[in-house]
Amino acid sequence: MSPFLNPNRYRAKKNNYMLMKNLLHIISSPMGNYSHSIQLGNAIIKKLVLKYPGSHITERNLIDDRPPYLDGPQIYASFKDGNNITEEERQKLGYSDTLLSEIRNADVIILGAPMYNFGIHATLKAYIDQIVRLGQTIKYQADGTRIGLLTDKTVYLAITAGGSYNQEFNPVNDYIVNHLTAILKYIGIDDIQPLIIEGTKKPDFKVDYDEICRNI
Ligand SMILES: Cc1cc2nc3c(=O)[nH]c(=O)nc-3n(C[C@H](O)[C@H](O)[C@H](O)COP(=O)(O)O)c2cc1C
Known part of the structure; x- marks a missing residue:
């Protein structure tokens, strides 16, 4: 029977379109194929694609394409009214604008x-400085309260550390989970799921990425 005449096939396809999500994988490890955060990110994506068939994946590799550091002219341009912006200022904001349209378009963000x-890798800090922007990802309302504008998104944090930590000294929680959670909430994202691998530098280190993703 032609697929066009088969109602079940049509229904299955239609349901898949309804399930599909835009996934954004942000990479900040310089270690390529040896990176545990990239492999954990890929395992998260594998689970998400099973859950949301037909999903579209965008990769933003901050090592291959490094975000610029914020400088005076960019900060000045970012506070200017869009109608009065010069061509030079428009170009200064170009990289940030690209990142913003990419993250706005994402339903689920896998943040390595x-x-x-x-702390986090310097490229990830530079990325954050490019996407936290007044009028774009945060806004002050008439009564003076601040709101984040990136709502209805889920973020999976794929965090990796060479050491293993404990309650007395836990830089993974203190300087990565808490820092990224604060930033993401600031721009409106509340659904934040941290997945953590510690001890990657231990001689007997072994990991089952799929097992870490079992609850996705
Ligand atoms: C320059 C450098 C600094 C590092 N600093 C730390 C650190 O402060 N604490 C820690 O637990 N691991 C540290 N590590 C180990 C990494 O966190 C570990 O290799 C981790 O697997 C990196 O993630 P990736 O595999 O995705 O690249 C460091 C590694 C390098 C190369």
Whole structure:
């Protein structure tokens, strides 16, 4: 029977379109195929694609294409009214504008965050500085209260650290989970799911990425 005449096939296809999500995978590890945060991110995506067939995946690799550091002219341009912006200022905001349309378009964000010197990699900090923007991702209302504008999104944090930590000293929670959670909530994202792999530098280190993603 032609697929066009088969109502079940049509229904299944239609349901898949309804389930499909835009997934954005943000990479900040320089370690390519050896990176545990990238492999964990890929395992998260594998589970999400099973859950939401037909999903579209966008990869933003911050190592291959590094976000610029904020400088004076960009900050000045970002506070200007869009109608009065010069061509030079428009170009200054171009990278940030691209990142903003990409993250706005995403339903689910898989954010890779390897630990470097007790914090996130510098490219991820530069990315954050490009996407937190007044009028674009945060806004002040008439009564002076602030709201985040990126609502209805889920973020999976794919966090990796070479060491293993405990309650007394836990830079993974203190400087990565808490920091990223604060930023994401600031721009309106409340559904934040941290997945963490510690001890990647231990000699006997082994990991089952799929097992870490079992609850997705
Ligand atoms: C320059 C450098 C600094 C690092 N700093 C830390 C650190 O402060 N704490 C820690 O637990 N691991 C640290 N590590 C180990 C990484 O967190 C570990 O290799 C992790 O697997 C990196 O994620 P990735 O595999 O996705 O690249 C560091 C590694 C490098 C190369």
